[in-house]
Amino acid sequence: MSILNRLHAEVFSNFNENSTKITTIVDSYRFNQIKKTLKPQAPNQTPTPDKWAGTPSWADYLKKSTISLIETFPDWEVCFEKIKHFKVIGLDTETTGLDPHQSRIRFIQIAIPTYVDDKEKICSADFRSPRKGSGSEVFIVDLFKLNQLEIKQVVTDVVSMIENPKVFTIFHHAVFDIKMLRSVYGKRFTCHVFDTMIASQLVSAGYFVPEDQLEEWCLQNGYRCDREGNKVTITDEYAKATISMNKDNQKYYRPYYSRHGLADIALRHLGVVLDKTEQKAEWSGLVSEEMIDYAAKDVMVLIPLFEIMCQLIKINELETTARIEFSCIGATAEIEYVGMPFKTNKALELQAQVQKELNEATLALVSCVKEGGFRPKPRKNRKALDDEILVQSNVELLQFMNYQAAMEGLFSEEDPDTIQIGSDFIELSTQKDTLQFLESRLQEDSVMKQFIQLLQTFRKVKKRMEFLDSYLSSINPETERLHTSLQQLNPKGVGRFSSFKPNMQQVGNDSDIRSLFAPETNVLVDADYSAIEMRIMAQLSNDPKLIDAFKNQVDIHKFTAANIAGVPIEEVGKDQRQRSKAINFGLIYGMSHETLKRYSESSYGVVMTLEEAQASRDGFFRVYNHIASWQDEQYRKRYSEQFLTFHSHDHKQGLSLNQLPGIRTLAGRLRVWPVEEKINRWEKPYLCKVGSITELYNSPDQGSGADILKLAMGLLYNKLVKNGWDDVQIIMTIHDELLLECTPEKSEMVKHLLSEVMEKAAAAFIQVIPVEVEAVVMSDWAEK
Template identity: 25%
Template sequence: MKVDYITQSEKLEEVLEKLKDKPYVFLDTEVAVKDFEKIDYFKDKIRLIQLGTYDDIFVLDAYKIEKDKLEKFLKEVLENKGVIGHNLKFDLKFLATNFGVYPKVVFDTYIASKILSKGDNSQKHSLSALTTRLTNQEIDKSYQTSPWWIENLTKEQIDYAAKDIDALRNIYKEQVLQINQEEAPLKSSGETYKVFGVKNPVVALEMAFLPYLVKMELSGIPINQEKLNTLIKESKSKFQNLYIDFKRKYGVDPMSPQQVVNFLTKRGIKLPKTEKGSFSSQDIYLKDYEDREEVRLLLQIRYEKKNLDKLEELKIYIKDGRVYGEFKQIGASTGRMSSYKPNLQNIPRSLKHIFQAPAGYKFIIADYSQIELRIAAEYTKDENMIKAFKEGKDLHKLTASIITGKNYDDITKEERNLAKAINFGLIYGISPKSLVEYAKNNYGVSITLQEAKIFHENFFRYYSAFKEWHEKTKEYLEKRKFIEQQTLLGRKLIAYKFTDAVNYPIQGSGSDLLKMAVVLFNRSLDDLDAKVVNLIHDEILVEVAEKDLEKTKEVLSQAMERAGRYLLKEVPVAFEINVSQTWNKD
């Protein structure tokens, strides 16, 4: 393995000459991270930048080369070629903060591995795991956390850095072969296909989405820190007072699960048992007893503690008036993202007002309307559901009229809420018994098992394509024990349980749709002062300068419409766009 260790600016021209005709380069970085538990993308510094082709490996020492010349070189190479790396989000964020370099066309072997695993959570996706699985070789990662800040690196450190590039070359070649063997209902035709030869549209979408996810994470989301501090103070005081009152009155620690269970059962409250045989006092099991003072007070204490924990979590990740979170691009088997450090996807509605756009800016809050139901209608080709959407009907009201036998125009708010539980529950195949619990826990609607059975029967009689799909899926699972499903775009997922089998393709298609809308939006922004600052399943949150508000709304609307039309051929796409100073819709 030939390695060129570059420490002089003059050598960059030679490297540039060797790379000039290559359509892509392999990339890795080594960063002098002070604390790997608290990586600081704005303060920690890149030490080495490894670039490779199938002929050469170059290890560039950022501590030795003049920064302005290195920056110019990196922009020339990485912003004009394809870039292949592993867990590229890490490298791209540091390239952006250290050098202002933003690669546009990328291939991440970590993301590719997640897609190829088809939702198999038992598979590992680290560089060492992929090297072993795909090439039958092993790589030593023990130098990953070595002291990259020392003035003169050891030969072992430089060799370690170069070996990651060698591993990438072998992994990438094998992954592209596997990806192109997978059949998909649609074909990619963009830059990912042109540069890397990747035909799969799901892979192309995820790779196109990655650079925009990097920008979103580095943008952060603005927060009113003064309001946050006030809320923390108020919430802490309220929680402490409620806690003390409860303990004085009942002699029980309300934050001790065992003490609470013993206390409630002694007072005649029936609690269900967990699989392990112990009693559960989760909130959902206490809602039927809210008329009792001790239960009401206990739920209030838990509510305040949950809010306080979220507020304090947010405070940890504030920097210069913005909260910087991280996202797993494929955080669930369906391809849905997940958020952590802090979780920005589970902010309670009551706390969204503390996220506030700065002076001269606004938030655009865009939501796809009933998107999972629309996708489900498209997926099953259910004629009645498609017809309802084409006619612009409120599907929840329509379902309410079907299950109750009442006229569409006479449906009450409560009946519509019940239908909401039925729609979202039954498309995913839950039983009448589970529907009783689902309606109560998620929508606060109480129904009997007998009513649930009638609603279940009426729903599937009217939306007959769902019944047919569910029955075929159950039959297939009984025979084969597993089933391979795919989203409307072609994301493949293996399911072993019936509920997963009917959930994966719908939620997965929703994930594909949202990511596609984000890619199309970002590509059309041009010089508009606007950026995506958060994503939650079917919602896009954009921060925009007031001067560019109307144009950005138009661009976002067009992107959401185009993404919807690309995946939904029979069902019209619908969405709502609101403008507000805070994350709460005005």
């Protein structure tokens, strides 16, 4: 049994009982040879529902389902005796609020399938409709009708099903329900779950619709698209419902992403409209028939959605990634439930100090502008004597910079919209990299340089204040800790976690702020991977020099600097190593020399000319020529000859096949992009990937890093359950880092365990070189 198979046996044993092989990496050639069992739909051949007149609909499935309200403990015992023998159950909760520390569970809804024969399938063979006569049986347990001992026993019974590896327990957004159940159960428990939200996000693979293709996409999928000014309304006329999508205005192509709420995927895959009005109902009082119907339908749809998602996961070869995603749900729920320790009183003192610094920084910035003789342009509601620049306004800041640049004669004679300093040219803006560029090149007596330094100071202090305000306003009154919300999969399909309300992945490096994260009596144990992005690239590219460097345990940044410069590694100085860091981390993701020049200065404070950046780029790919070859291979994936096979599903077309540009991570995670038509130099049209080319380089690397860390989280969580270490908690995940809290007495054991599982997870995917984990025990987060 391979190391990866053994690890998956530990974290998620029952996803596909018939699977004997787990794919760890999918090469482009093999993947392109997948049999095309389905024909792609032509744009004008979208089937209409009338074609299947007489076929049972998912509305028929809902009508065929039955609902039983459980209000006594003896009735629960009868119910549990029946449902515990089922291999597939849907599970949901209705609660009095969203905070597991301050809210209570009102209903626990459980659905079991009603099959029509021994095939044990709800969906028809084409996954468009239910099998005739199929339905579900729903039990709604009203915990408010039971006493505390009975509630604890019901939850214990439910947990026993979730822990059973022979049962598919289906949730939608399992993290929320697991937190609520844990608040009653009292401790962590093993989570053998299937999450339809995570599955939907996974099989969507980051696909989006560019704004300029939206009408065409709607036409192909049988939707109506209406525009009124900037407002776009997409309607599924068959289901008589509005399609909700998330739009990203930051990208030049303004992508529209599908949403993955339960109502969204029920509409998309089943054509069923789930009325979410009762979601905001008062669940602590009397419940209406409408509320019971709402609660029942939410769990009824989980079983057919489970079957559809399983099929999409299978035919898109996402079994390994799905196992990893589902395995770390317990750890994700624990991070949100336990929260981060935070010294509130110390934070209030620091906030007062930072406010004083912010006032001083604001005053200094305003004074600098006034002394320069600048007065901002009139703005709405500005008083006659109000001639101070608004420091929060980038528009007014840029007005002053233009004014001062003209005063100092900085504008180029050839291009009056461009700043020229020596042989360097740059467009004026208030962005960080522009400010750093100007500060490093302007003379010491320049008013512009003084202004930029004051602006940078102001922004740094303002950022510190924003951190403190965010944390202090987010303290949970019940736990007195910070409970972040984690998004396990973001719309782009890379696989990395994101954190919000508050964002705990961007705490910053200020020691006085990081020191606020400290337990009263416990300690923190932190571990992260050493140079994981470069190690992943070694696996992806199989570059011999990169592999040798890691095998010989040399400093990879010094190694790169020495090989580019052609000097012994012992002669590489601190400045050369710093430059090499920018080169390594920039060029494994395919940066151009212009981008490398900006990146090295803004991220590492390393100033290069364009010629030096080009020479560094040439030298890097001369040293690591296998990375260059790998990037060439990735680049070709943007063209139709290298498109991947991607299956999707909706309630009108059933399963459909598409050819799209895409990549795979080491675990087989899939990310795909839409295509656009372009014209080549011979005026011939061709299809290629929408968006940045560098996404083809960074997605396999960063996505593989996400795979590794999530596998580590699943392994760690199960180890903690198995060891019964309830006094050890997972409290944060940050890209390549895990943070735990435990008693001082256990700290060394926890440090050893954390390092062990992280190394084991990485070794499942990175096999050409060893992986190093750096773990430390700390009294607060500033000691990292």
